[in-house]
Amino acid sequence: MMKLYFAPRTRSFSALWLMEEVGRPYERVLLDITTGAQKTAEYLAINPMGKVPALQDGDAALGEAAAICAYVADRCPEAGLAPAVDDPQRARYLQWLFFAPSCIEPAMVQVFTKIQMPPVSAGWGEATQVFDALDQALAHGPWLLGEKFSAADITIGTSLNFAVRLFKVVPSRPAFDRYLDRCAARPAFQRAQALAA
Numbered sequence: 001m002m003k004l005y006f007a008p009r010t011r012s013f014s015a016l017w018l019m020e021e022v023g024r025p026y027e028r029v030l031l032d033i034t035t036g037a038q039k040t041a042e043y044l045a046i047n048p049m050g051k052v053p054a055l056q057d058g059d060a061a062l063g064e065a066a067a068i069c070a071y072v073a074d075r076c077p078e079a080g081l082a083p084a085v086d087d088p089q090r091a092r093y094l095q096w097l098f099f100a101p102s103c104i105e106p107a108m109v110q111v112f113t114k115i116q117m118p119p120v121s122a123g124w125g126e127a128t129q130v131f132d133a134l135d136q137a138l139a140h141g142p143w144l145l146g147e148k149f150s151a152a153d154i155t156i157g158t159s160l161n162f163a164v165r166l167f168k169v170v171p172s173r174p175a176f177d178r179y180l181d182r183c184a185a186r187p188a189f190q191r192a193q194a195l196a197a
């Protein structure tokens, strides 16, 4: 059985949401990150960053929320959360799956701290560019890949929810509101919210 290490009100949310979407039994291990439970030698062997979330699956272990989403979606094909390797939708799926940690997250930090970076050298360009790209991608919907909900909606939905609704560092837009309402209406999202509260 897969084991998910998590802490409430953290980036663990996407991994919890994903496991709830998949529907296979899994073990949840709650770490109290206020007491340093994430820095023990035993846990560092699972996630060398000493952060949550992390996942253990037999001899396999990994940290990084988006990587966990990619891993579990591929390991549990019955859940239909990842287009197959030979499906052309796999390309956009991978792009959006990694867009959350590589573009949304640093864009949020930039908005929050007002750090200036030349957009050509910043991997996320600039915050407006990131949120314009997302706005366009969400214009058609209901999901990033069209009709098909995927693990990319879990990484993007989680990051956008943090940016727009929880931390309010990014002004909402009609497409974001519609999308986040659709995410929040999913029973698996609601179960994850209850677990992460």
Ligand SMILES: N[C@@H](CCC(=O)N[C@@H](CS)C(=O)NCC(=O)O)C(=O)O
Pocket: 009, 010, 011, 012, 033, 038, 050, 051, 052, 053, 063, 064, 065, 066, 101
């Ligand atoms: N890049 C990581 C970030 C994980 C992360 O920063 N987790 C925070 C909670 S939101 C954490 O575990 N902090 C405790 C610590 O750093 O000691 C991911 O996306 O999974």
